[in-house]
Amino acid sequence: MTVISATQENPSRERAEATILAAAEEVFAQHGYRGASLQAIADRAGLPKANILYYMGSKQALYVRLLNRMMSRWNAVLEDITPESDPHTVLSDFIRTKMVLGQRYPKGSKLFAAEILAGAPFLNEYLAGELREWVASRAAIMREWSAQGKMDAVDPRWLIFLIWSSTQHYTEYSAQVSGILGRDALTEDDLESISVFLEHVILKGCGVSVPAPKPSANAPQVKK
Amino acid sequence: MTVISATQENPSRERAEATILAAAEEVFAQHGYRGASLQAIADRAGLPKANILYYMGSKQALYVRLLNRMMSRWNAVLEDITPESDPHTVLSDFIRTKMVLGQRYPKGSKLFAAEILAGAPFLNEYLAGELREWVASRAAIMREWSAQGKMDAVDPRWLIFLIWSSTQHYTEYSAQVSGILGRDALTEDDLESISVFLEHVILKGCGVSVPAPKPSANAPQVKK
DNA sequence: AGCCATACTGACCGATCGGTCAACACAATC
DNA sequence: GATTGTGTTGACCGATCGGTCAGTATGGCT
Numbered sequence: 001m002t003v004i005s006a007t008q009e010n011p012s013r014e015r016a017e018a019t020i021l022a023a024a025e026e027v028f029a030q031h032g033y034r035g036a037s038l039q040a041i042a043d044r045a046g047l048p049k050a051n052i053l054y055y056m057g058s059k060q061a062l063y064v065r066l067l068n069r070m071m072s073r074w075n076a077v078l079e080d081i082t083p084e085s086d087p088h089t090v091l092s093d094f095i096r097t098k099m100v101l102g103q104r105y106p107k108g109s110k111l112f113a114a115e116i117l118a119g120a121p122f123l124n125e126y127l128a129g130e131l132r133e134w135v136a137s138r139a140a141i142m143r144e145w146s147a148q149g150k151m152d153a154v155d156p157r158w159l160i161f162l163i164w165s166s167t168q169h170y171t172e173y174s175a176q177v178s179g180i181l182g183r184d185a186l187t188e189d190d191l192e193s194i195s196v197f198l199e200h201v202i203l204k205g206c207g208v209s210v211p212a213p214k215p216s217a218n219a220p221q222v223k224k
Numbered sequence: 225m226t227v228i229s230a231t232q233e234n235p236s237r238e239r240a241e242a243t244i245l246a247a248a249e250e251v252f253a254q255h256g257y258r259g260a261s262l263q264a265i266a267d268r269a270g271l272p273k274a275n276i277l278y279y280m281g282s283k284q285a286l287y288v289r290l291l292n293r294m295m296s297r298w299n300a301v302l303e304d305i306t307p308e309s310d311p312h313t314v315l316s317d318f319i320r321t322k323m324v325l326g327q328r329y330p331k332g333s334k335l336f337a338a339e340i341l342a343g344a345p346f347l348n349e350y351l352a353g354e355l356r357e358w359v360a361s362r363a364a365i366m367r368e369w370s371a372q373g374k375m376d377a378v379d380p381r382w383l384i385f386l387i388w389s390s391t392q393h394y395t396e397y398s399a400q401v402s403g404i405l406g407r408d409a410l411t412e413d414d415l416e417s418i419s420v421f422l423e424h425v426i427l428k429g430c431g432v433s434v435p436a437p438k439p440s441a442n443a444p445q446v447k448k
Numbered sequence: 449a450g451c452c453a454t455a456c457t458g459a460c461c462g463a464t465c466g467g468t469c470a471a472c473a474c475a476a477t478c
Numbered sequence: 479g480a481t482t483g484t485g486t487t488g489a490c491c492g493a494t495c496g497g498t499c500a501g502t503a504t505g506g507c508t
Contacts, residue, residue, distance in 0.1 A: 012455085013455090016455095029341070030341070030342050030343060031256055031258045031259060031342060032255055032256045032258070032259045032338070032341075033259070034255045034256070034258075034259030034260075035255060035256045035257070035258030035259030035260075035342075036258075036259075037494080037495065037496085038495080038496065038497085039494075039495080039496095047456095047457095048456080048457055048458080049457090049496090049497095050456075050457050050458075050459095050497090050498090050499095051455090051456065051457070053496085053497065053498085054455075054456070054457085058496080058497075059496060059497090110341055113337075113341060113396075113397075114256070114338070114341055116396070116397050116399050116400045117253070117254070117256075117334055117337060117338055117341070117396060117399075118254050118255060118259075119254060119399050120399040120400065120403060123403075124399075124403060127399070127400055127403030127404055128403045128404070128406065131400075131403070131404060132403070132404045132406065135404050152424070154421055154424065154425065155417060155421055157404075157405070158417070158418055158421040158422070159421075159425075161390075161393055161394075161401065162390050162421075162422070162425065164393070165389045165390050165392070165393035165397070166385075166386050166389050166390055168389070169385055169388070169389030170385075172337075172340075172341060173337075173340050173389070175340050175341075175343050175344040175348075175351070176340045176344065176351055176355075177385065179344060179347075179348060179351030179352045179355070179356065180351060180352075180355055180356045180359050180381075181381070182352065182356065193379060193382070194382055197378055197379055197382040197383075197386075198382070198386070200376070200378065200429065201378065201383075201386065201425070201426060201429030201430060202425060202429060203429075204428060204429045204431070205424065205425030205426060205427075205428045205429030205430075206425055206429075207428070236485085237484095237485090240485095261464080261465065261466085262465080262466065262467085263464075263465080263466095271486095271487095272486075272487050272488080273466090273467095273487090274467090274468090274469095274486075274487050274488080274489095275485085275486060275487070277466080277467065277468085278485075278486070278487090279485095282466080282467075283466060283467090
């Protein structure tokens with residue numbers, strides 16, 4: 001049985017699909033689902049339009065495949081968080097991870113943003129299901145942090161939204177940011193400066209103090 | 225000379241144009257420039273497609289008119305700010321004004337967001353011109369605040385971006401926010417809660433203390 | 449050589465795109 | 479009643495949309 005059944009490892013197929021996905025991500029990110037055309041995607045991929053449909057089936061299938069790929073990239077974020085964790089470490093990591101993710105996958109982030117702007121027609125159930133659970137569980141832990149005096153008694157949902165919005169801004173609004181700064185793109189120094197700023201303001205703003213040098217027990221650190 | 229020359233006060237014309245602008249703002253906000261169709265706008269306005277073009281000339285003219293209308297709404301923001309101003313009052317007003325603007329013009333805000341996502345093809349010169357000057361002048365004043373010890377020595381550009389992003393998030397990502405919160409829309413209480421949270425975190429995070437009851441002189445308030 | 453499954457694509461489909469235009473409706477003026 | 483300017487719209491234009499399909503090219507197997 002030397003036959004490769006289907007959808008299995010095929011180097012040529014995988015290369016073609018990767019090319020298409022990259023081209024499509026770019027076009028969808030710029031113009032949204034309705035505004036993107038298969039012809040534009042095909043041109044950017046250097047393939048005939050019919051080839052796109054041969055591999056992807058339909059415009060919608062290609063689009064949801066890109067959405068799913070992007071969603072799976074968030075999965076590692078804020079994964080290991082417990083009531084005993086140190087808020088400073090966790091939130092600091094959260095901010096930096098989000099900044100890095102946005103820079104690593106700018107097209108995917110913009111694609112996601114366009115989908116939300118359009119009213120999330122393809123992500124409604126994901127938002128009201130998986131993601132909602134994700135937020136609720138993290139929020140519950142953060143509330144325990146507040147009860148333990150590790151941070152101010154802020155609404156953790158607003159805190160999560162704050163970190164999302166402030167980090168994503170630099171990828172989704174990159175055209176605005178670079179237009180205002182007068183650069184073509186953000187430099188490494190810019191990104192580091194922004195990360196330091198966000199850590200400073202958000203952590204200080206939530207009353208999170210620097211972690212105790214001994215991360216052994218959950219020694220309460222009184223603040224305010 | 226009873227003849228109304230043109231483009232002057234004409235109640236019927238103004239009513240028609242207002243209807244068209246409202247419908248177009250909605251469609252453009254949802255699908256972006258490319259994704260929006262004149263037919264969809266016409267349907268939402270309850271007018272034949274040819275009528276849209278009679279009043280607006282072209283799809284592009286209609287779009288830039290909406291953009292300009294939205295830009296003019298930002299003008300009042302952070303207008304009266306001086307090195308002698310109290311940071312707490314000014315930044316607090318800034319945050320609340322931005323929140324209110326986003327709630328008052330949700331369609332316009334999303335339209336703007338879609339334009340930036342697409343790479344700001346129609347707003348490039350505005351971003352690199354007017355808006356850039358706007359940010360630079362405000363940033364200079366904030367740097368003076370820092371020098372006076374009124375707030376931490378943070379980069380004021382990142383601070384402005386932080387306030388923009390964190391407030392706009394609730395209008396442009398309303399689909400995500402309400403999906404996660406399990407509501408159709410944000411309530412008045414939500415908005416007040418969010419405003420209080422953002423004021424708390426951002427002001428505290430920047431080391432801005434509550435204003436002195438006497439707003440007469442710039443008495444330095446040591447913090448840190 | 450013959451065969452067959454997969455890869456690939458030019459040509460075409462009906463629908464819709466932004467935009468034009470001629471025809472018509474209607475009120476005000478002479 | 480005839481004229482004129484503005485408002486209004488159905489019908490139509492070439493271009494492009496997402497998608498289908500028949501046909502060709504290709505490489506591994508017997």
